[in-house]
Amino acid sequence: MDVDAEDRRRRFEALAPAMVDPLRRFLLRRTDPDTADEVLADTLLVCWRKVEQLPDEPLPWAYAVARHCLHNAQRGERRRRRLAAKVAGLAQPGDVPGPEPDGDPAVEAALAALRPADAELVRLWAWEQLTPAEIATVLDITPNAASIRLYRARQKLAERLRKNDAGAGHEGSREGRRP
Template identity: 35%
Template sequence: MGTPTGRTAFDDRIRENEQDVLRYFQRRLLNDADAAEAFGELLLTAWKLRRTMPADPVAARMWLFATSRNVLLNTRRSLARRSVATRRFVDEMRTHPQSVEADDLAIEIRDAIAALPAEDAELVRLVYWDGFRSHEAAAVLGINPSTARSRLSRAKQTLRAVLADELEPTGTRSE
């Protein structure tokens, strides 16, 4: 695997993926400010590690998302160290999302995904929110592609069952 030849190739890979990477952070963090901060941290980290970025655009995309995942983990650790008052505010935002785009279905889906085991939830997000194929998501997560496929299958079954229950019209549930 070669590396990009200089700043132009690096800039091209960033430009090609910047919107997807920013959305990656927006979907996983509670507000746009934290997402923007994480994105800025990614750019700094990617610049420092640019010599290790693969030259192939697809491999470079997976490299950027793997690096984004590491930045996200660091960001979450940093956010966890915030004061108790800030944590209460963050918890309130999780309970009562203020996003205009967050309709009832989106909330149900987000909650159902969040209820999955952490690695399965991240796999679902990478495949269905970020547009990765299962083998690409496996590379980002550092797991075997067959493991990713079986986890994804199991997660989809769980989500179907949970969402079928949640979305069943009122009064028709068998209790």
């Protein structure tokens, strides 16, 4: 093994252990456990191949890689589902359901009502606890754009939650009224 290969190996071995658990949590929040493990392996492979490009704080960069790997896996799964549906002749391509959300139903409903890009911003901020600068790295946008978009997405989410809460909390209330 030459010196460069040994340096690459040492650098990867120093950085990878701290990335594995946060990346696994990131992926588990977005997909099922089996897919998360496969995408985690793909992500770590990309990190190994590009170990020289890893920044000093590699986690936001690795989140971006994981996000791309997950999108690739999801595209592949949609292709497999469409093909299976076509071969079986049982369903149209859009009829095959995706994974079920497993969080707070009110928050899940509010996130689902947002544009996908806004929902992803909120998830990166709330679930992964990233700063706007780190979110910018993940999404390949400027830190200023990330900050502005995050602010707007949080406002939209709060609005959705208020609407959902107001509608559910006051519909059947007869408190303070005479029958």
